[in-house]
Amino acid sequence: MHLEIDRRNIRATRLQTTTSRQLIDGEVLLTLERAALTSNNVSYALSGDMLDYWGFFPAEAGWGRLPVMGFGVVTTSHHPDIEVGSRYFGFYPLGDDHVVQAKTSSGGFIDVAPWREKHAMAYRSFDRAAPTANDDAILIFRGLFLTSFLLEDFLRERENLGAKQVIITSASSKTSIALAHCVQRFSDLHVVGLTSAKNVDFTLGVGDYHTVLSYDDVRQLRNDTSIVVDMAGSPNIVADIHRHLTGCVSYSCSVGATHWDAARGGVAVPPPKPEFFFAPSQLAKRGKEWGREELNRRIADALGVFIESTTRWMTIRHTHGADAVAALYGELVAGHVEPSVGNIVSFK
Structure with missing residues (x-):
């Protein structure tokens, strides 16, 4: 069974039973043990067609x-080098079971199904993973931390484009933190x-920002040379920042879309034009x-240091069962999940 999302309306979902079939040579069947479900996944849904996230795991037309990111255990293997019972970290479809056409690699295997060939290696690699005490935090943070780590590296490689400050929207989101x-x-x-005004105190208390402002207080931003990183996906917010900092924005980029319902308006953003930061490109370059x-x-x-710092502000919540997971996805889309909560889910 899998949670499927209406590609025309990401609020609409269904639980779709998957018909089992006989595996062919080279395939393995994994059961998803647990996965993280965050606002990052809402961004995947919103960008599903543009960035082909819907192409990862084909579904019936109109659905995705x-x-x-999860840990899965091999329950059936038709690959001579992949053992039943072995455990792997990677991208899975949100559901219970997942079939992969596998090719072994250093430390794990790669999904080599024809529809996966065009996707970045980071999205189709499965890494062998023994259980650890930090498994939940790793699931919540590894993917989004990788994006943040690579963006900071991208900026620092360019000597921060001469900026004195970086302004990050959706500052309470885990990727922003x-x-x-x-x-x-x-x-x-x-x-x-x-x-948002309601999240200012929490965000300041996290301890990773020098200054935290509400969206209504954009005019309090210092008129210094600035980098703008838009995690909200709201052109209105970016336009407000650029207008206030006219002539001071040395670089502007878009990463996420936590304010997904505001992401599709035709708003004119003053220059410079925001660029889209695609983490897999920087990952491949550094590799x-x-x-x-x-x-x-x-x-x-770097991830280990960050995870240790999150224990002071994050509570991990576990959700079990397909219906409960579907309901949690709805809460995330509606923006009703507190930023201090990290969600781990399982269909079991």
Whole structure:
């Protein structure tokens, strides 16, 4: 069974039973043990057609299976080098079982189904993963932290484009907090978070921002050379920032869409034109330059430091059962999940 989303209206979902079939040579069947469900996944749904997230796991026309980061256990294997009972971290469709046409790689295997060939390696790799005490936090943060780590690296590689401050929208979101953490740790930029008025106190209390303002207080931003990182996906917010900082924005980019219902309006944003930051491109670049082993070491070290810092503000909530998971997805789409909560889900 899988949770499927109406591609024309991401609020609409259904639970679709999957017909089992005999595996062919090279295929493995994994049962999704657990997965993280965050606002990042809402961004995947919103960008499903534009970035082909719906192409990861084909479904009936008009419907999409939501990619989630999870741990899965091999329950049936028709691959000689992949054992039943082995456990893997990777992208799964939100549901119970998942069939992969596998090719072994260093540390795991790759999904080599024909429809997966065009997707970035990061999205179709499954890494062998023994259980650890930090499994839940790893699921919640590894994917979104990777985006934040790579964006900070992208900016620092360009000497932060001469900026003195970075302004991050949707500052209470976990991806934004991870970016603020990385910027504070690796550069000397002044880190400013913009969030809704109700989340200002929480966001400031996280400890990764120097300044936190509500969206209504954009005019309090310092007129310094600035980088603008839009995690909200709201052109209205970006336009307000650019207007206030006319001539001071050295770089502007879009990453997420937590304010997804505001992401489709035709709003004129003053220059510079925001660019879309695609993390897999920076990942591939650094993989070639540093080597995969060194890249993974740097990411793991930085992620470990960040996860340790989140224990002071995040509570992990577990949700079990298909109906309860579907209801939680609806809460995320509606924006009703507190930023201090990290959700781990299982159809079991």
